[in-house]
Amino acid sequence: MTDIARWMADPCAFIEEVLHDPLTGRPFQLNPAQRRFLRVAFRLTPDGRMRYTDLCFGAPKKSGKTALASFVLLYAILVLGGRYAEGFAIANDHEQARSRVFQAMKRIVEASPLLAADAEMHRDRITFRASRATITALATDYAGGAGANPTATSIDEPWAITTEAGVRMVDEMVAPPTVRIGFRFFTSYAGFSGESTLLEDLYKRGLAGKQIGPDLYEAGGLLMFWTHDFTAPWQTEKWREQMRSSLRPNAYLRLIENRWVSGESSFIDPAWWDACVDPEVHPVVSNPGLPVWIGLDASTKRDSTAIVVASWDTAAKKCRLVWHRIFQPTPDDPLNFEATVEATLLSLAKRFDIRAVRFDPFQLVATAQRLMAAGLPMREFPQSVPNLTEASTNLYELVKGGNVISYPDDDIKLAMQRAVALETSRGWRIAKEKASHRIDVVVALGMAALGAVQGQEEPQTGWPVAYVADGPTGIGERGVSAHEHRMMTGRTDPYGTHGGDRYVGSMEWARAIHHAREKDKQ
Secondary structure, three states: HHHHHHHHOOOOHHHHOEEOOOOOOOOOOHHHHHHHHHHHOOOOOOOOOOOOEEEEEEOOOOHHHEEEEEEEEHHHHHHOOOOOOOOEEOOOOOOOHHHHHHHHHHHHHHHHHHHHHHHEOOOOEEEEEOOOEEEEOOOOHHHHHHHOOEEEEEEHHHHHHHOOHHHHHHHHOOOOOOOOOEEEEEEEEEEEEEEHHHHHHHHHHHHHEEEEOOOEEEEOOOOEEEOOOOOOOOOOHEEEEEEEHHHHHHHHHHHHOOEOOOEEEEOOOOOHHHHHEEOOOOOOOOEEEEEEEEEEEEEOOOOOOOEEEEEEEOOOEEEEEEEEEEEEEEOOOOOOOOHHHHHHHHHHHHHHHEEEEEOOOOHHHHHHHHHHOOOOEEOOOOOHHHHHHHHHHHHHHHHHHOOOOEOHHHHHHHHHHHHEEEEEHHHHEEOOOOOOOHHHHHHHHHHHHHHHHOOOOOOOOOOOOOOOOOOOOOOOOOOOOOOOOOHHHHHOOOOOOOOOOOOOOOOHHHHHHHHHHHHOOO
């Protein structure tokens, strides 16, 4: 029996003899679940046709699904497809055109001596000279798949394909009845019930069919392997514990246990926030030497408007809640931004060293323009999915790790209890379970905390006490640390004041120091 005949009869032999791991340079070794699935999937009919035109392999994260998709595509194109076979690697809605599967496949081809000698590598295509077979990477643009005659199509993580364009692309890649070898191969972990409908429909179709082996189902032209077990040797109990401690409960269920979840779950465990609250800590009224970042979440009529001031405590290496205020408008008494938000921020600018005010420009364009004209560092932070995911994730990790210092406040505690994590295929964000719940202070804290964390590398003066000056400058409204005083003046004490004397800060103080120096030169 020739190698080709042997490989046609056993896909596992081709994979373990021909395909090499780019990291080790040695042939791949399949695990038992992969072997069982492949041997059933590629058991051809007597006339050489695929028994299943849709294949689905659903397993927990890090089960080797991307590698398996590469194996399947290469096997189908090089062994079963024949001359001019066409393979496609489809990116999901979260990836760029050159999907993870395609990138993995290129590395495998380059590492496999038998294939590397025959392959022409291009940016979005691999061409095999002997058979003129090709494998092409496509984005989820259904027009790009029109007219294709696919032998095999890999669709990686279809839980994230939720756009109309993505679904149409998958429809375009259905195997034509005129070919003997033609199929779509879906590799994924579970998605979100009611949102990841492409994968959910496939999953329900498989479960409604006949179980033909452990976690293996067939339903018409579909073969589906769907497991909650850990099939790869590196998915150890230690790794699972690490994932359990670092992921939100719903994320752990979906990614690590391969279970379908709804989009909502509690944002944090209330006990985590309680652990961050220090009864000895109080809101800071004024500290001009303290760098702070402000989050502003605004509404004119229904939701509350929240302003949260946060800073980075360099000694404790934690994010500190400095001060906050919540305004509650009503439909009959909408919020006057100039009298409330603007006045408050202008007051804060006199009391703290504001590094940035993050805000959603939706309703706040005019307010932001006036505040920028007044010298405040306004920074647009549109409430897009990427921005909200970044801010929500940062706050979640800070609170879970006990890396927030907060003063006691019943409104914030209630808002934390009412906040939920709303997860979608595009990302996740802090949301509320009921329309009447007020969680704007949590959203504003997320923006402020993200600024504090990202800005912690900036020069800071720590947590000096706000002093009133008695020194020769006559400026008495702002205080700074001794360190900042030395940085600004080069002197240990300001102009002969004694150890207990109180330093002053602000631009007015700096100008006074400059004038005093000029006077010294005279």
